[in-house]
Amino acid sequence: MWPIRERPGERHQDSREECPVKCRQELRDDVNVNVVNVTGSGVMIVAIEGRVDGSTAQRFQRVLGAVADAGPQGMVLDLADLTYISSAALRVLLGLTKAQARKGGTLTVCSVPDSLRKVFEVSGFDQIIPVHDSQAEALAACAR
Numbered sequence: 001m002w003p004i005r006e007r008p009g010e011r012h013q014d015s016r017e018e019c020p021v022k023c024r025q026e027l028r029d030d031v032n033v034n035v036v037n038v039t040g041s042g043v044m045i046v047a048i049e050g051r052v053d054g055s056t057a058q059r060f061q062r063v064l065g066a067v068a069d070a071g072p073q074g075m076v077l078d079l080a081d082l083t084y085i086s087s088a089a090l091r092v093l094l095g096l097t098k099a100q101a102r103k104g105g106t107l108t109v110c111s112v113p114d115s116l117r118k119v120f121e122v123s124g125f126d127q128i129i130p131v132h133d134s135q136a137e138a139l140a141a142c143a144r
Helices: 057-069 087-102 114-123 135-143
Strands: 024-028 031-038 043-052 074-085 106-110
Touching: 031 057, 043 057, 043 135, 057 087, 074 087, 074 114, 074 135, 087 106, 087 114, 106 135
Parallel strands: 043 074, 074 106
Antiparallel strands: 024 031, 031 043
């Protein structure tokens, strides 16, 4: 995982590699977005931690939009450490799914806690956004 840094494109102190986006964004004390990895095939793995609710949804949208605009062919959102997701945040994911599809990419989610998986199922979002048990399954789905 790349360390926290201030601006996209900035070189990391311990690496010659440039990260395409701001690697860690704290939206508030209770939610973080971390770029974990970008695969050789251009799929970006992004870990979401904490709660995404109505008060953070707009900033959540801007941060994920910036990540998507960095050009990945696909995105895997790892939700293992997400504790709450509001309907506003689900709308953000829907918009991101549509944006990825327009540019020929995909969006999948993985490692969804049981309590949040029920939210995806009841709302029907599991029919719109593929939900996988692990990062490996999600990456394989993005490769298809």
